[in-house]
Amino acid sequence: MGNEHGEAVTRDFDAIVGPWIAPGYRLAVAMLRDPDEAHDAVQESAVKAWRSLDRLRDSHQARAWFLAIVANQCRSTIRRRWWGVLRFASRDSVGAGPEDPAVQSLDIDNAMKSLSPDDRAILHLHYFLDLRIEEVARVLGISAGAAKTRVYRAAHRLRPELELMEEDLR
């Protein structure tokens, strides 16, 4: 009987969390900008999700619930790494040749680098994953009003920098 229960939990865990592993990885890359750290963060998040599955009251909220775990895990990772600036610089200098798609959109990429991980997260959640403001708020553990304000502020930080760079190039 115990094994049957274990199999049921396993099956449902896979069904509930499985679809959000890849979006979680994308969110982690957006926040950490390091694929290896993102991989570790998602892996650790999956473990935490497994351990805290009993806190998920509504399976329809699984996306926000799991992405919130990932966002928190990424914040923990950031707090731990004192070498982050050096590592960012090293990462960004690799593979940026003319054929690299990054070169085609260098201005937006540079502007994104200047944003905080939470700002990148909120833009990623709202504009890339198409989460509604209410769900963004749930992921980040803030009110819908605060989420709306943060989206606005992050966008504001992004756009002025782009325009400043355009002016510099003229």
Next chain:
Amino acid sequence: MTLRDDVRKHFEGEAVRYPAPLGLRATALAEARGRAVERRSPQWIAGAVAILLAVAIVAGLLAASSLRHNNVAPVPANVPPKVSGPIPAGTPVVLYWRTVTADGLYAASWSGALYKVPTVSLGGLAVQSPDGSRLAIGNTVYETSTGATTQLSFDATTTSVTWADDNRHVCLIRQLPGQGSPSEISYDLPGSPAVVLGRFGSQGQQLPGATVLACSATSSRVVVANVGYGNDTSDLWVLDTATGAVKYHRTYPTSTKTNGNVGAFVVASPDGQYLAETDAATGSATIRSISADSVVAQLQGMEVHGFSWHGDLVLAAPRPPDFSLVNSSATDPVVIDWRTGKTVWHSPAGAYFVGRLAAQPDGKAIAFDLRVGQNTGIWLAAPTGLGRAVDQDIQFLVTVLIGLV
């Protein structure tokens, strides 16, 4: 390009540079179970099973409820799609991302058959032609049945593409530098000199500015709106594709209430014959014939997100009363025949429109991305009332995003 376009382009590029490791899902789940299961107490497992059983019962009830809608045909989630080889020549399709990766592009025919699209190279916004035979990513055009490519001659970092309804011409929007600058609209047959139609709108920080709502070779018109932050429209022009002459101009109030960000959200039928104007002040949508410049229908309490090909049907969603934002209602979408006022299809309860739709070329069906529970699927809704998900666990359609839903 809008802020959303810029941000999406950045993250699409990031997904190419840092693709998810192969087998990430399986290994993450397996390792989670392996590392954590031995620490679980029997009481925890019993509690979790109880919760999951409750979830399963609720899900079962919801599924049974959705089955009672005779126009909904649910498809199990997370089932890999059964694809039917390359897209047959002449078969119109809707393109969609299952994953935003070079190999994550699929196509659905209007009869529901699925196809794998040849590998593409990411690096710009992707927009399909109306029949899906071509796909523009940045300034590269892919033939979706063969993967053959050609280049369009424009700067993809400042220019966005809207395909015309003949699947050959394109309408281009080139943002001119500087806050408050207009955008240049041109009508282009790749390989031939572009026809510059003029400069319209005002774009800047978080202001999309000039936006092509419809690009029609068959009716020789381009419908352009000046769109503000919040997707409210201030001006709308209908341009002649040959001369750029303004055939029609309409203005909309952008502040009709003092307590909120209000205005009108406007969409056009792909043939450029009809407009749907959702007004935040009235909370209702007006269907307008451009040729006659007359109101032909009112949809009370509805926000319209898009039309079928010739404008016969609209995809709409109920608006909450006294809500001051436009382009914000996406839950419980419906397809309405505005001539009769009849709702020909309605979504499963609680579903919401994710933001992209496509019209069946020369037909009446509408394809769109719909989120039901925790899964986003590509749905086809026909005028007969049949609506169904033809694939699930997708990211989004490769059509122009409808506003900022």
